[in-house]
Amino acid sequence: MGGTDCLSEKNIPKRAMGFLKKPIVLIFVIGIAIRLILAPLLTMNYDVYHWALVMQNIQTGNGLYEVAGYYYTPVWGYLIGFVSMLHDVILNVPVLGDRFLVALPVEGGGYIQATATITSVGFNFVIKLILFLADVLVGYMIYQIVKEQTGDEKKATIGSALWILCPSVIVVSSVGGMFDAFSVLFLVAAMILAYRSMYFLAGMMLSLSILTKFFPLFFLAFFIAYILMKHKDDAKKWQHLARGVLGAIVAAVLVLMPQILTGTLSEAFSFITGRASGGLGAGLGPIFTYGTMVAYVAIFALTAFISWKYYKKGDASFNTMLKYMLLIAAVTLLYPPTPQYTLIIMPFLAMSVVLLDRRLIRPWALLSVFVTATALTSTFALLLSLGAYTNVISLDTVVDLLLRHRALGLNFDTMVYFAVNIMQYASILSVLYYACIRKGSILSDDLRHGSGQTVNE
Numbered sequence: 001m002g003g004t005d006c007l008s009e010k011n012i013p014k015r016a017m018g019f020l021k022k023p024i025v026l027i028f029v030i031g032i033a034i035r036l037i038l039a040p041l042l043t044m045n046y047d048v049y050h051w052a053l054v055m056q057n058i059q060t061g062n063g064l065y066e067v068a069g070y071y072y073t074p075v076w077g078y079l080i081g082f083v084s085m086l087h088d089v090i091l092n093v094p095v096l097g098d099r100f101l102v103a104l105p106v107e108g109g110g111y112i113q114a115t116a117t118i119t120s121v122g123f124n125f126v127i128k129l130i131l132f133l134a135d136v137l138v139g140y141m142i143y144q145i146v147k148e149q150t151g152d153e154k155k156a157t158i159g160s161a162l163w164i165l166c167p168s169v170i171v172v173s174s175v176g177g178m179f180d181a182f183s184v185l186f187l188v189a190a191m192i193l194a195y196r197s198m199y200f201l202a203g204m205m206l207s208l209s210i211l212t213k214f215f216p217l218f219f220l221a222f223f224i225a226y227i228l229m230k231h232k233d234d235a236k237k238w239q240h241l242a243r244g245v246l247g248a249i250v251a252a253v254l255v256l257m258p259q260i261l262t263g264t265l266s267e268a269f270s271f272i273t274g275r276a277s278g279g280l281g282a283g284l285g286p287i288f289t290y291g292t293m294v295a296y297v298a299i300f301a302l303t304a305f306i307s308w309k310y311y312k313k314g315d316a317s318f319n320t321m322l323k324y325m326l327l328i329a330a331v332t333l334l335y336p337p338t339p340q341y342t343l344i345i346m347p348f349l350a351m352s353v354v355l356l357d358r359r360l361i362r363p364w365a366l367l368s369v370f371v372t373a374t375a376l377t378s379t380f381a382l383l384l385s386l387g388a389y390t391n392v393i394s395l396d397t398v399v400d401l402l403l404r405h406r407a408l409g410l411n412f413d414t415m416v417y418f419a420v421n422i423m424q425y426a427s428i429l430s431v432l433y434y435a436c437i438r439k440g441s442i443l444s445d446d447l448r449h450g451s452g453q454t455v456n457e
Contacts (some may be wrong), residue, residue, distance in 0.1 A: 011337060020151075027165065030158075030168070031161075033133060035173065039124060039132075042386075045119055046114055049115055049119050050069055052097045052123055053070075054080050055087070059396070063258065073212065073268050074256075074259060080127070083287070087126060093126055094121040094122070095120045097120055098117070099116055099118075100117075100119075102394060102396060103399050105399060105403055106381065106384070113377065124385055131178075132174070134179075134182045135170075137185050142351055143160035145351070146159040146160070146355060150355070162354075162361075166368050168372045169181070172339060172340045172343055181343055182212050185341075186205045187205070187216045188209040190203075190205035190219075190223070193205060194223060195321060197240075201243040201247060203246065203250075204247040206244075207249075207255075213341075215344050216258065221300075221304040222303065222307040226310070232314065256268060290344055292335075295353075296335075299332060302331050313446060314349070319356060322356065326349060327443055329345040329349075333345060342371045346367070349364050360435065362434060371427070377420060380398055384396045387399075389404060
């Protein structure tokens with residue numbers, strides 16, 4: 001026995017080396033390396049400086065909503081609090097950000113949002129590290145579920161790579177500094193847990209996803225349809241649904257309890273109410289206020305109809321579950337399709353390429369290119385931190401470049417912005433075309449006749 005144990009111990013390094021040589025490890029190393037390189041170089045300060053403000057408020061003993069500056073539901077705020085704790089104990093970045101008088105001219109004017117309150121390179125790097133964690137976890141879940149469904153490590157690796165190496169996914173976390181990957185993380189976890197009939201945990205994950213960003217709410221009807229359809233002939237189907245509902249309630253109560261106790265619950269949902277009152281047309285009055293509300297009601301009704309079609313289909317397989325979730329994700333992006341919101345479709349699109357139809361690589365490629373292009377239309381505003389806190393480029397130069405860029409006006413600057421936005425929207429529509437409309441697509445027969453075939457050509 002002793003000899004066997006000794007032999008086993010000697011083999012541990014070999015097994016470890018064998019694992020490290022797997023292509024999936026290289027994919028993750030490359031994906032993380034790209035993020036780590038971009039993180040200190042490019043940052044959308046207009047969004048990220050709010051995270052510095054929130055951290056400062058937390059460090060001075062204030063709650064998330066006691067001081068103005070945080071306009072989202074609490075989940076991301078709690079994660080910033082976690083980063084703040086790490087900052088105090090381990091990281092100790094000396095400066096979170098500062099107000100630069102030389103950069104005041106960049107505020108206001110044009111579509112490029114910029115602020116003279118510029119976060120430090122160190123803070124940008126630290127806050128983005130936790131975003132990279134979400135990216136990696138989503139990539140790992142894609143790898144595991146594809147491998148489980150196919151038994152094919154190559155397909156699992158490709159599926160994971162389509163997420164972790166996707167340019168738009170990389171840009172949202174490493175440049176934009178937005179936290180949508182956490183909402184995606186919880187949503188994909190809810191999908192996998194529901195498929196495995198772990199409804200209480202699935203409900204918790206769906207609730208966390210909705211409380212991180214608004215859009216997963218459009219998947220609510222689908223999850224209800226999935227549970228009831230999966231247990232259609234089971235006398236306990238309502239008990240299964242109740243478990244999911246209970247999980248969602250428990251998660252919501254745990255997340256919102258501090259706000260309930262401090263009387264700031266309404267502030268926790270100011271992001272949603274603000275979106276309804278402003279939408280993408282802030283400043284244009286009640287037309288966009290009501291237009292936004294009508295758009296959301298229409299999308300909710302459409303996703304409910306898709307969920308009903310899914311229920312009638314009566315197929316609880318993972319592949320069928322996946323293609324309907326891909327469709328719902330595409331529908332949710334019909335309004336508004338800003339770069340960070342598109343993350344909600346990317347994991348389903350990545351899995352669909354390897355599990356359903358290889359031709360879906362085309363809309364994946366279109367989204368990757370044009371979402372990235374849209375995110376980078378902030379141009380020189382992305383260099384403000386680098387100019388303010390390093391010798392790589394001077395802040396005066398960055399400000400001058402940004403103002404010159406704005407001065408180009410409608411002839412170039414605005415036209416490029418609208419052109420890439422139009423192409424980004426066309427990319428979203430291309431998902432619907434390749435998934436639903438094109439002959440032989442994964443959902444064309446389902447939506448017309450209630451039956452369909454998976455294509456993997």
